[in-house]
Amino acid sequence: xxxxxxxxxxxxxxxxxxxxxxxxxxxxxxxxxxxxxxxxxxxxxxxxxxxxxxxxxxxxxxxxxxxxxxxxxxxxxxxxxxxxxxxxxxxxxxxxxxxxxxxxxxxxxxxxxxxxxxxxxxxxxxxxxxxxxxxxxxxxxxxxxxxxxxxxxxxxxxxxxxxxxxxxxxxxxxxxxxxxxxxxxxxxxxxxxxxxxxxxxxxxxxxxxxxxxxxxxxxxxxxxxxxxxxxxxxxxxxxxxxxxxxxxxxxxxxxxxxxxxxxxxxxxxxxxxxxxxxxxxxxxxxxxxxxxxxxxxxxxxxxxxxxxxxxxxxxxxxxxxxxxxxxxxxxxxxxxxxxxxxxxxxxxxxxxxxxxxxxxxxxxxxxxxxxxxxxxxxxxxxxxxxxxxxxxxxxxxxxxxxxxxxxxxxxxxxxxxxxxxxxxxxxxxxxxxxxxxxxxxxxxxxxxxxxxxxxxxxxxxxxxxxxxxxxxxxxxxxxxxxxxxxxxxxxxxxxxxxxxxxxxxx
Amino acid sequence: xxxxxxxxxxxxxxxxxxxxxxxxxxxxxxxxxxxxxxxxxxxxxxxxxxxxxxxxxxxxxxxxxxxxxxxxxxxxxxxxxxxxxxxxxxxxxxxxxxxxxxxxxxxxxxxxxxxxxxxxxxxxxxxxxxxxxxxxxxxxxxxxxxxxxxxxxxxxxxxxxxxxxxxxxxxxxxxxxxxxxxxxxxxxxxxxxxxxxxxxxxxxxxxxxxxxxxxxxxxxxxxxxxxxxxxxxxxxxxxxxxxxxxxxxxxxxxxxxxxxxxxxxxxxxxxxxxxxxxxxxxxxxxxxxxxxxxxxxxxxxxxxxxxxxxxxxxxxxxxxxxxxxxxxxxxxxxxxxxxxxxxxxxxxxxxxxxxxxxxxxxxxxxxxxxxxxxxxxxxxxxxxxxxxxxxxxxxxxxxxxxxxxxxxxxxxxxxxxxxxxxx
Numbered sequence: 019x020x021x022x023x024x025x026x027x028x029x030x031x032x033x034x035x036x037x038x039x040x041x042x043x044x045x046x047x048x049x050x051x052x053x054x055x056x057x058x059x060x061x062x063x064x065x066x067x068x069x070x071x072x073x074x075x076x077x078x079x080x081x082x083x084x085x086x087x088x089x090x091x092x093x094x095x096x097x098x099x100x101x102x103x104x105x106x107x108x109x110x111x112x113x114x115x116x117x118x119x120x121x122x123x124x125x126x127x128x129x130x131x132x133x134x135x136x137x138x139x140x141x142x143x144x145x146x147x148x149x150x151x152x153x154x155x156x157x158x159x160x161x162x163x164x165x166x167x168x169x170x171x172x173x174x175x176x177x178x179x180x181x182x183x184x185x186x187x188x189x190x191x192x193x194x195x196x197x198x199x200x201x202x203x204x205x206x207x208x209x210x211x212x213x214x215x216x217x218x219x220x221x222x223x224x225x226x227x228x229x230x231x232x233x234x235x236x237x238x239x240x241x242x243x244x245x246x247x248x249x250x251x252x253x254x255x256x257x258x259x260x261x262x263x264x265x266x267x268x269x270x271x272x273x274x275x276x277x278x279x280x281x282x283x284x285x286x287x288x289x290x291x292x293x294x295x296x297x298x299x300x301x302x303x304x305x306x307x308x309x310x311x312x313x314x315x316x317x318x319x320x321x322x323x324x325x326x327x328x329x330x331x332x333x334x335x336x337x338x339x340x341x342x343x344x345x346x347x348x349x350x351x352x353x354x355x356x357x358x359x360x361x362x363x364x365x366x367x368x369x370x371x372x373x374x375x376x377x378x379x380x381x382x383x384x385x386x387x388x389x390x391x392x393x394x395x396x397x398x399x400x401x402x403x404x405x406x407x408x409x410x411x412x413x414x415x416x417x418x419x420x421x422x423x424x425x426x427x428x429x430x431x432x433x434x435x436x437x438x439x440x441x442x443x444x445x446x447x448x449x450x451x452x453x454x455x456x457x458x459x460x461x462x463x464x465x466x467x468x469x470x471x472x473x474x475x476x477x478x479x480x481x482x483x484x485x486x487x488x489x490x491x492x493x494x495x496x497x498x499x500x501x502x503x504x505x506x507x508x509x510x511x512x513x514x515x516x517x518x519x520x521x522x523x524x
Numbered sequence: 525x526x527x528x529x530x531x532x533x534x535x536x537x538x539x540x541x542x543x544x545x546x547x548x549x550x551x552x553x554x555x556x557x558x559x560x561x562x563x564x565x566x567x568x569x570x571x572x573x574x575x576x577x578x579x580x581x582x583x584x585x586x587x588x589x590x591x592x593x594x595x596x597x598x599x600x601x602x603x604x605x606x607x608x609x610x611x612x613x614x615x616x617x618x619x620x621x622x623x624x625x626x627x628x629x630x631x632x633x634x635x636x637x638x639x640x641x642x643x644x645x646x647x648x649x650x651x652x653x654x655x656x657x658x659x660x661x662x663x664x665x666x667x668x669x670x671x672x673x674x675x676x677x678x679x680x681x682x683x684x685x686x687x688x689x690x691x692x693x694x695x696x697x698x699x700x701x702x703x704x705x706x707x708x709x710x711x712x713x714x715x716x717x718x719x720x721x722x723x724x725x726x727x728x729x730x731x732x733x734x735x736x737x738x739x740x741x742x743x744x745x746x747x748x749x750x751x752x753x754x755x756x757x758x759x760x761x762x763x764x765x766x767x768x769x770x771x772x773x774x775x776x777x778x779x780x781x782x783x784x785x786x787x788x789x790x791x792x793x794x795x796x797x798x799x800x801x802x803x804x805x806x807x808x809x810x811x812x813x814x815x816x817x818x819x820x821x822x823x824x825x826x827x828x829x830x831x832x833x834x835x836x837x838x839x840x841x842x843x844x845x846x847x848x849x850x851x852x853x854x855x856x857x858x859x860x861x862x863x864x865x866x867x868x869x870x871x872x873x874x875x876x877x878x879x880x881x882x883x884x885x886x887x888x889x890x891x892x893x894x895x896x897x898x899x900x901x902x903x904x905x906x907x908x909x910x911x912x913x914x915x916x917x918x919x920x921x922x923x924x925x926x927x928x929x930x931x932x933x934x935x936x937x938x939x940x941x942x943x944x945x946x947x
Contacts (some may be wrong), residue, residue, distance in 0.1 A: 405941030405942065508921040
């Protein structure tokens with residue numbers, strides 16, 4: 019007898035519908051799984067058999083052939099356990115074949131018949147070609163976000179089979195929780211950062227304009243603390259972006275917050291030991307998204323930038339330019355989203371004390387090697403480069419109050435609204451050719467920039483970035499019309515180029 | 525002198541000299557031995573002939589000379605193909621300058637090189653005003669900043685900056701000079717096609733294209749250890765004076781100083797903290813009588829160069845990092861009693877508003893008051909901008925703008941977020 023169950027697999031962040039065809043026929047007892055299953059998928063045979071027996075059903079002592087169609091697509095992981103089990107039950111006559119017709123299923127089986135969640139439920143639910151979906155209860159909320167009213171959360175095989183046979187009720191379809199209030203912002207509170215007004219302001223500009231930020235400073239200067247404050251300043255994700263980010267997080271197997279949607283910009287901070295694959299994705303047959311995709315619509319924080327291997331840093335350049343990362347392997351290629359804001363921190367030199375003060379213990383070649391890690395093209399991407407120093411102790415002890423995250427976030431939202439009126443999410447996305455139109459320079463500002471160019475402290479490439487940052491500063495200050503010279507000078511002040519670290523030209 | 529020498533003689537001279545440099549285990553003292561007692565335009569040809577005939581004067585041999593080396597030299601003379609050697613230099617764009625050339629800069633030098641290999645703008649050798657800026661490779665941030673600003677300042681005054689293309693002080697001085705598009709000469713210890721140190725590759729090529737690169741080693745020669753002190757005598761010989769920015773108690777920069785003293789070149793040193801090991805050598809020089817210098821002005825004053833350079837028609841001996849702005853430059857931020865006439869400088873070049881108060885000397889204008897506050901804060905040493913923000917009570921945007929404006933007019937030096945007064 020033949021039974022077919024709709025299911026899905028994921029590659030990258032995209033789900034692909036597949037159908038699980040089960041054929042049970044006379045012949046020597048045996049079990050064949052075809053259709054490009056990988057090892058974890060092939061192992062399903064033992065899990066499914068145990069789960070069926072534990073649930074009180076028979077395992078057919080006949081020839082069982084399972085085909086995963088389309089056969090050209092590689093199937094990976096345990097998500098097909100549940101549809102295989104359902105197909106075998108129907109094909110062996112223990113479940114009316116008609117009972118499965120309106121359902122698609124994904125889920126991993128335990129040996130006791132319990133149904134466990136699998137990664138990428140958002141993408142899988144999206145791709146499932148069926149009226150209603152049987153989804154492991156653990157992750158059903160994620161699936162319900164993309165298929166509201168069609169997701170039935172299921173917990174164990176025995177009760178599911180009973181319900182499908184008509185002896186029991188299926189669990190009611192899940193409705194996604196209403197939007198509701200966002201629970202407290204992510205990251206830390208900006209008011210905790212005291213005595214570092216320039217760094218605080220740089221964070222504000224970075225949040226308002228979506229500018230990539232590089233912080234250079236000795237250990238203990240608060241670089242990591244500052245970076246974690248950035249996501250709190252960013253506006254919450256709108257529904258479309260929240261969905262896109264949730265899809266990536268789900269595919270990467272990251273925990274999805276209650277409510278099933280990632281609504282705050284994500285903050286990802288991979289360790290500098292991360293490999294290229296961990297960062298850009300594509301490690302397994304499922305082409306799992308990497309850290310930069312998980313930071314999509316959020317912040318990617320690279321602490322100790324100088325310690326990252328050069329190939330890893332160079333791998334960031336294309337995604338930074340295009341907002342997506344294309345991962346190609348011999349058999350397949352996927353495009354993963356990667357529109358992230360890059361925040362990086364590094365010490366001025368390997369010993370960390372090279373900022374000034376003459377405490378550095380590094381030899382000149384060691385410092386040169388360290389600085390060379392940052393290729394010019396990568397350094398160019400950082401619109402904002404600041405020197406961070408530990409705050410003076412008297413400021414920390416003074417008990418003065420700094421602005422809170424909420425106050426600064428409101429200003430950021432205002433600036434982002436002005437950017438939206440130009441048709442971009444943030445000023446950093448403005449193309450050079452549009453700058454003349456949306457951000458003309460006052461004559462004094464033009465003179466100043468010309469002088470900087472002549473002095474050799476600014477390159478042509480840097481000029482465009484300076485204008486973009488200046489526009490963001492003007493947005494934050496509510497300045498209209500041509501950019502005044504003060505705003506351009508302030509932007510130059512945020513593009514620091516400490517000679518001791520970065521050499522002379524920038 | 526040149527008029528009486530034919531092209532053929534000149535060619536023979538260069539070939540003889542190049543063959544001497546190509547002999548195995550050659551060094552300056554050994555090459556002097558080859559030339560012993562020989563003078564005149566045909567000295568090199570005669571020296572090679574004498575070696576070929578094995579008639580070197582034994583009494584002039586350097587101490588510890590191994591006569592097996594002479595045998596190796598003579599063997600090498602027979603197998604050397606000078607046409608190939610010359611073609612190789614031509615291919616690499618490396619020129620060969622011999623003492624017979626009227627541009628030869630070492631006519632009065634006690635230890636001239638056998639040949640000078642060069643690439644770049646050879647006319648720079650003829651400029652009368654050239655200053656060597658040298659120092660330790662392991663310099664402090666302060667030393668690097670001083671060297672950079674010194675390079676900029678000298679370039680701004682049209683003075684040629686000579687240095688050794690090493691890491692640290694040498695490179696910073698050259699970078700400063702080239703950021704100002706000034707004339708530079710790099711004197712290297714290896715063949716001109718052997719970049720060393722690798723970290724300064726970009727600088728090496730920039731000096732070769734924007735200025736002049738010279739050395740006494742033929743193409744392909746590695747920078748052996750003994751070549752660096754030898755190179756230092758060329759730096760001293762090409763310059764009118766030597767400035768040491770930072771040096772440890774022992775270091776290559778001090779050998780440049782010895783060579784400069786031997787050649788009657790004034791030695792200048794930048795004073796440093798007595799607590800800094802990187803200034804032990806320079807402070808020691810000052811104790812021994814070197815001329816203390818704080819910046820390019822002092823150097824120019826010491827060597828009494830003409831004060832304005834050819835590419836800076838408006839520049840006067842003012843601060844070292846002045847931008848060619850529409851107005852006259854300002855004196856260094858010495859205090860509130862600066863001359864009135866200069867006050868309009870930063871306002872017209874820097875800011876359209878805020879501190880446009882023109883010629884008023886009274887700090888009742890808020891921009892002026894802020895300027896004075898910033899200059900007072902940096903008076904005791906470099907500070908981080910955060911401190912200026914807190915001290916002024918201004919928003920970071922406004923303060924950074926003011927700092928940039930002051931940096932543009934040369935009244936402040938900004939290195940990253942560290943602000944200091946010009947040296």
